[in-house]
Amino acid sequence: MQNDAKSPNIFARLTPKHLVVILITTILVVGEWQYHVIGGYPRLVVALGVCMLTELVLSMFVLGRRVPLLSAYVSGTSLTLLLKPEAGLIWPFVVGAMLSILSKYVLRWRGRHLWNPTNCSICLLLLVAAPVTAILSHEWSNQLATNLLLWAYGLVVVSRAKVLHVTLAYAASFALFAALRGWMHAEDARTFASTFNAEIGPLTGPMYQLFCFFMVTDPPTTVSTKRGRIFVAFLVALAEHLIRVGVEDGVSWLMPFAPAPALFALFFVGPVAMVVSLEWNAHRAKLAGRSRLAPTT
Amino acid sequence: MWRHFLLVVLFGGLLGYAWFLSHRRGSAQPAQSSPFHFREVSADRGLVFQHRAPDLDSRLAPILPQIAGTGAAIAIGDANGDGWMDIYVVTSRGGESNGLFVNDGKGGFVDRSAEAGVGAVNENGRGVSHGALWADLDRDGDQDLFVYMWGQSRLFRNDSDAAKDTIRFTDVTTTAGLVPWMNCATACFTDFDRDGDLDLFLGGYYRESVNLWAIETTRILHNDQEFAENGGRNFFLRNDGGLTFTDVSDEVGLGSTRWTYGVGAADLDGDGWQDLYVANDYGEEEFYRNVPIAPGDPATTRGFELQKGLGLDAKAKSGMSVTLGDITNKGNLAVYVTNISQPGWLMQGNNLRLVRPGGAFALDNVADGDTANCGWAWGADFGDLDLDGWQDLVVVNGFRSKNPKREYWYQMSKLATGTGSLLEDAANWTPFEDMSLSGYQRTRVLINRKRGYRFRDIGEAAGVTDLYDGRAVALCDFRNEGALDMLVANQEGPLLLYENELKGGRWIGLTLVGRSSNPDGVGALVTAHFGTSVQSQVVTAGQGFCTQTDPRVHFGLGDEPLHSIQITWPSGIVQTLTSPAINAYRKVVEPAP
Numbered sequence: 001m002q003n004d005a006k007s008p009n010i011f012a013r014l015t016p017k018h019l020v021v022i023l024i025t026t027i028l029v030v031g032e033w034q035y036h037v038i039g040g041y042p043r044l045v046v047a048l049g050v051c052m053l054t055e056l057v058l059s060m061f062v063l064g065r066r067v068p069l070l071s072a073y074v075s076g077t078s079l080t081l082l083l084k085p086e087a088g089l090i091w092p093f094v095v096g097a098m099l100s101i102l103s104k105y106v107l108r109w110r111g112r113h114l115w116n117p118t119n120c121s122i123c124l125l126l127l128v129a130a131p132v133t134a135i136l137s138h139e140w141s142n143q144l145a146t147n148l149l150l151w152a153y154g155l156v157v158v159s160r161a162k163v164l165h166v167t168l169a170y171a172a173s174f175a176l177f178a179a180l181r182g183w184m185h186a187e188d189a190r191t192f193a194s195t196f197n198a199e200i201g202p203l204t205g206p207m208y209q210l211f212c213f214f215m216v217t218d219p220p221t222t223v224s225t226k227r228g229r230i231f232v233a234f235l236v237a238l239a240e241h242l243i244r245v246g247v248e249d250g251v252s253w254l255m256p257f258a259p260a261p262a263l264f265a266l267f268f269v270g271p272v273a274m275v276v277s278l279e280w281n282a283h284r285a286k287l288a289g290r291s292r293l294a295p296t297t
Numbered sequence: 298m299w300r301h302f303l304l305v306v307l308f309g310g311l312l313g314y315a316w317f318l319s320h321r322r323g324s325a326q327p328a329q330s331s332p333f334h335f336r337e338v339s340a341d342r343g344l345v346f347q348h349r350a351p352d353l354d355s356r357l358a359p360i361l362p363q364i365a366g367t368g369a370a371i372a373i374g375d376a377n378g379d380g381w382m383d384i385y386v387v388t389s390r391g392g393e394s395n396g397l398f399v400n401d402g403k404g405g406f407v408d409r410s411a412e413a414g415v416g417a418v419n420e421n422g423r424g425v426s427h428g429a430l431w432a433d434l435d436r437d438g439d440q441d442l443f444v445y446m447w448g449q450s451r452l453f454r455n456d457s458d459a460a461k462d463t464i465r466f467t468d469v470t471t472t473a474g475l476v477p478w479m480n481c482a483t484a485c486f487t488d489f490d491r492d493g494d495l496d497l498f499l500g501g502y503y504r505e506s507v508n509l510w511a512i513e514t515t516r517i518l519h520n521d522q523e524f525a526e527n528g529g530r531n532f533f534l535r536n537d538g539g540l541t542f543t544d545v546s547d548e549v550g551l552g553s554t555r556w557t558y559g560v561g562a563a564d565l566d567g568d569g570w571q572d573l574y575v576a577n578d579y580g581e582e583e584f585y586r587n588v589p590i591a592p593g594d595p596a597t598t599r600g601f602e603l604q605k606g607l608g609l610d611a612k613a614k615s616g617m618s619v620t621l622g623d624i625t626n627k628g629n630l631a632v633y634v635t636n637i638s639q640p641g642w643l644m645q646g647n648n649l650r651l652v653r654p655g656g657a658f659a660l661d662n663v664a665d666g667d668t669a670n671c672g673w674a675w676g677a678d679f680g681d682l683d684l685d686g687w688q689d690l691v692v693v694n695g696f697r698s699k700n701p702k703r704e705y706w707y708q709m710s711k712l713a714t715g716t717g718s719l720l721e722d723a724a725n726w727t728p729f730e731d732m733s734l735s736g737y738q739r740t741r742v743l744i745n746r747k748r749g750y751r752f753r754d755i756g757e758a759a760g761v762t763d764l765y766d767g768r769a770v771a772l773c774d775f776r777n778e779g780a781l782d783m784l785v786a787n788q789e790g791p792l793l794l795y796e797n798e799l800k801g802g803r804w805i806g807l808t809l810v811g812r813s814s815n816p817d818g819v820g821a822l823v824t825a826h827f828g829t830s831v832q833s834q835v836v837t838a839g840q841g842f843c844t845q846t847d848p849r850v851h852f853g854l855g856d857e858p859l860h861s862i863q864i865t866w867p868s869g870i871v872q873t874l875t876s877p878a879i880n881a882y883r884k885v886v887e888p889a890p
Contacts, residue, residue: 035523035524036610036611036612039612058304061300062300062301062304084643084644085644086638086644086646086669086670087638087644087645087646087647087664087665087669087670088646088664088665088666088669091315091318092315092319095311095314095315098311099308099311099312102304102307102308102311103308105301105304106301106304106305106308124312124315125315126641128312128313128315128316128319129315129316129318129319130319130640130641131319131320131640132318132319132640132644132670133319133640133641133644134639134640134641134642134643134644135641137522137642137643137710137713137714138521138522138523138713138714139523141521141522141523141524141717142520142521142522142524142713142714142715142716142717142720143521143524143716143717144716144717144718147716185727194722194724194725195727197712197715197719197722197725198708198711198712198719198725198726198727199711200715200719201711201712201714201715201716201719201720201725202710202711202714202715203715204714204715204716204719205714205715205716206714207714208714247707248707250702250703255704256641258641258706258707258710259641259642259706259707259710
């Protein structure tokens, strides 16, 4: 990543975080302009305001210093785009925003936070506040051109942010498992196209755009190696596949996850992968330290 | 360490707080008492009728609940002119008969559809019913019947003879100039050009090129969940008198191809001309203002202009119905549009839009709490159920109640979030089998709390406990005693009559008879001044979801003295009744200009 502060090329000086901010802001502005996706500006103001304020207060309280608010901005914007509670309710955005930021300070392992903040807060709200909450579904319309445009733009940005491999790994894995489910549901080869179309459908929708570009790629909550990230993306798709199959089969304890299988898959797989990765890295560092200390012969 | 502990406590506390708030709101603690009580009496009153879905092309059979999820409808009118409200109720299955339940004035109903010749109208491949409307279309003093259909709609002239107690209708469809074929999902009559004849708005759902009994392609569904414009065309037919109509859709500017489900007609902007408010499934609501499109005779120079900038497009939704009422007792109408709310999946919320008094025309959405969240809501109706002087609201809901352990929402979510080309192909949809979809939802009876646009659901306490999949609902005083009963048509379910057991109370009802205006006074704005209240109601012929409600206006008065009633007729004539007698229905004839 070219982020030399002295570089005359402004684009080259942008960090991955800047690119994400630019992308999500563009999505927010275009989405509101074209489809009124926010559902009322109070939602945006509250989510952004509470996220930033919470970040400010907690960073001072816990770290004793102010941290940049870009991350809080992304969390607030993502929350506004993804959370769609009952009409007229603002408190889910207050609680969701606070949970997002708090999760970074509360749910930690070896000094790193484990969950993507927005993923964490939305999944928790879907579980504890189920009677009044829903997530983004088709508010972005079903127009292919819009989705393709967002995909193209998103891919450019994640490519620039060097996390394209994560997005592609997840998308490819999703398609693979969609084909598997399509095959499982098809009566014969003739009907496979229909069942596959149904299973691949979500990948072309708006929620998955946000998921592919912002959540599954979130650098602070993904493992350190490129191979590891690709593997984790595959595991997320696998977990999602298992949730979907379970929901199809009527497994009752999986039903709360049915509205957002991808989000819940990441909610469960991401932190586990992070813990394993952190422990593995610590173990390796420990071994490396021992070998450095060991007497040479 | 203590800091982290504090944050953990805060984190847990927030989760608990969210749980508390959501379950307090979500469960909508049922009211323990109700100022009135409903008793379901359909069987006792002779109202035995079952709606059944149509049999369509076999390729649509796996998702028939989606394709034919509507069709249960009711139209209330006085078929035989005896002053007692009768009921026309439809089914959608080919070969089965619609019902014409004539009110005997003693609390009972008799199905006289066969005698009247308006029962056997459902034929596979020709047309099955989706709704009906009563209106005096030929200005001969009796109520003619229009049955709108998927296929060829039908028009019946009323040839009944009250003196001989015969009830007979003649099918005049072939000479009426109706649309030859459309999949009509809603309709209303309105006199858009003020010529005294009622004109007809028809809302299309599936494209009119689609014959649902012999489809040429399975790509017949919507291609967008919130912005679809590939539905059936809307039509507007001008009444030329003599039970003949002319299609003037293009001339008047009504030819939208959204998936129209609801329509209401009223002079919402107060300029003296009837406007149209349209609710579209998979799309935004539309307000069509009645405007001059050329100088000269209004019969050829009035039209409709879609109004932008009102905020109706700010959130495209799944508009199911349009209902007009006055909830604030300030004399300004409210437009209630139902939508879908399903926790976890889709919380669209209903809209309750108040016409802003004074200044430029504007609508303010004040839906909140119980008015916003009514499940998968369909029809609605306003009426003063407890005669306290404030209009209450009933809303029926639920899509499909089958196996309660198998829910179709997950299946629907797969394609609903995907690209439109996948969505519009019925072949891609997962078969419904025995799955439910927002099923087992109880009808909401929302009592007006008299301030701040707040309503409270008292349905359970009031005795409304059925869990059928309601579509059409109408409040009507079938016993002419002042208490509004509730009639509900359920999809693939029975017709229900909830009798209001309220005793006493102060009220007044008016039956309008137009002279310069249309004979039914459709479109008249009736404003009652009682105490400090000013309540307005509009006479409609078609609103809610596939419903024609009581054609009379009915005001509960509470304990307030009734000062006067002002009637603004569609012709523009304003008539004032000073201190009229209460607790009775009164016929009001439009004065000469």
